[in-house]
Amino acid sequence: MTAVTEIWTFLSISITVVIMNTTFHVFDTERGVLSTAPGIVTSYPGGDTAVRELEPLGAGLRPVIWSHCGAIDYAAAGQWAAFHRNRSADAPVLVAPYLPSARGDHDPTDDARVAARLTAATGIKHIVTVDPHSPVWADEARRGGAAVTVIEAVDLVACGAAHHPGWAGVVAPDKGARDRAGRVASRLGVPLYVAGKQRDPATGKLSGFVAPEGLPEQGRLLVIDDICDGGGTFAGLADAVRASRPELALHLWVSHGCFTGRWRENLAGYASVTSTDSRATPDGVHVQPLEPFIVRALATLI
16 A cells, blocks of 8 residues: 555656646637636656646637647647547637747748648647748648638737838838738838848858838838747848938837847847737837737637
């Protein structure tokens, strides 16, 4: 008996590792309110993931799992989804604002498609995300049987930018950001300017930036993109713009801020930097909270 007691004591201590990038919620479809729900993610001594302390939900209460910072715990999400498929009235929803491996849409290892397939394989039938890097991830998840609702950058940006009139235009850092920035410019009723990149013809490596043509002499420009890592691209853009238009004030808005390495130094030339809270946001960055947009998206699900 003593040996058994010691084993169970050991096990009770060992299953207390909580994975903090996953949180559990319940969405009241009648009241339109998102609140926290019971549940923890633990790990057994052998490394097995286990989701525990969940509670069934009745009709009109939709189970929601929110994956923070991009990394989805597929085992935890699958177990959570199975519990609510078996015990709750409404279909479970995954909120994943920053999709894992979304930028791997051209990788030879198929990173974006693999992550999308794994997510769909959890059995979650609806995913809510924010401004994905490209359509590849969402399209692959849909092929796996999951519906995907996308909250677009234009709605996020316009919500805040519309309250600060006087923009002289919107800038896309490169051709890849043209569509995203163009929708914002159209919503704000201002011109769109598209910058370019210079590459070494011998190596193909990035060697510089080309300022957009037709820039105004002065005013406030809103630079729009989906992701900021270390900010090197935006630093190069700012240098190129200021070389010909030193009186312009540049403001940066990104949907997802990773803010790695020398980002503060690289973005020092911007009058302001704004990001959503899809990831942890450091001091000095203005935050556009996502929860009101997530709640609105949840209210539209059937």
